[in-house]
Amino acid sequence: MTDRATLVIVPTFNERENLPVLVNALMQHQNVAVMVVDDASPDGTGDVADALARGYPGRIQVVHRTDRPGLGRSYIDGIRRAIAEPVEVIGQMDADLSHDPAQLPRLIAATADADVVIGSRYIPGGAIANWPRRRRMLSRFANTYIRVVTRLDARDCTSGYRCWRREALASLPLDRFRSDGYSFLVEMLYVAAGLGWRTAEVPITFVERRVGQSKLSAAVLVESMLTPWRLVAMRRR
Ligand SMILES: Nc1nc2c(ncn2[C@@H]2O[C@H](COP(=O)(O)OP(=O)(O)O)[C@@H](O)[C@H]2O)c(=O)[nH]1
Numbered sequence: 001m002t003d004r005a006t007l008v009i010v011p012t013f014n015e016r017e018n019l020p021v022l023v024n025a026l027m028q029h030q031n032v033a034v035m036v037v038d039d040a041s042p043d044g045t046g047d048v049a050d051a052l053a054r055g056y057p058g059r060i061q062v063v064h065r066t067d068r069p070g071l072g073r074s075y076i077d078g079i080r081r082a083i084a085e086p087v088e089v090i091g092q093m094d095a096d097l098s099h100d101p102a103q104l105p106r107l108i109a110a111t112a113d114a115d116v117v118i119g120s121r122y123i124p125g126g127a128i129a130n131w132p133r134r135r136r137m138l139s140r141f142a143n144t145y146i147r148v149v150t151r152l153d154a155r156d157c158t159s160g161y162r163c164w165r166r167e168a169l170a171s172l173p174l175d176r177f178r179s180d181g182y183s184f185l186v187e188m189l190y191v192a193a194g195l196g197w198r199t200a201e202v203p204i205t206f207v208e209r210r211v212g213q214s215k216l217s218a219a220v221l222v223e224s225m226l227t228p229w230r231l232v233a234m235r236r237r
């Protein structure tokens with residue numbers, strides 16, 4: 001149960017089996033609506049999303065992207081639409097069930113005292129299930145690296161499970177954002193902190209996907225290594 005009207009943006013690429021499970025679970029929360037942003041998934045996730053939208057009239061929107069694909073671009077399209085909606089809170093969540101919908105009300109509640117709430121794997125109470133050691137170390141290293149270079153306070157800067165107060169999200173100059181992959185998530189936090197918005201972290205248990213594939217690529221990793229430096233350099237100018 002949550003009393004703040006919330007819209008959750010869910011970017012999708014080939015998540016046809018995961019999306020219905022996620023959406024059905026989210027629909028159990030009152031006052032929660034969903035915006036699926038699909039990048040013309042070859043597996044037909046877009047059609048699955050349309051069918052879900054018909055099943056929950058007025059609570060699900062589907063954005064079918066056709067121009068250049070990408071996680072960051074998808075978020076930008078979703079955010080531009082979401083901030084025009086009469087909601088208090090805007091969430092971000094992966095479609096692959098790594099982010100437990102049951103934990104959403106805790107994130108939403110924390111927006112009472114923060115402008116950006118991060119579902120965090122790296123604070124006490126946070127956890128990761130089913131990640132191989134290699135992937136765990138990579139994520140840990142990435143987060144330490146980001147914190148050292150950017151001096152952001154958050155322990156989990158790459159988590160894609162977040163809730164924003166709408167005003168905070170609406171204030172981000174998205175047309176100036178340069179990163180696209182996971183770095184986009186870091187850039188959002190960095191710019192928000194620079195604007196003075198308050199960040200809080202709430203522990204989550206991240207569960208690795210069982211179905212479908214991760215889109216983490218080498219190019220995305222290289223971008224993640226460079227982005228923190230670019231952000232800091234931008235700030236100095
Ligand atoms: N629209 C869109 N969604 C994407 C893209 N890449 C990944 N996603 C979605 O973003 C979320 C996280 O992606 P995932 O591959 O699971 O990343 P990982 O959890 O870090 O391995 C999932 O919901 C994906 O379907 C993309 O290029 N466009």
Ligand SMILES: [Mg+2]
Nearest residue numbers: 094096098209
């Ligand atoms: Mg995933």
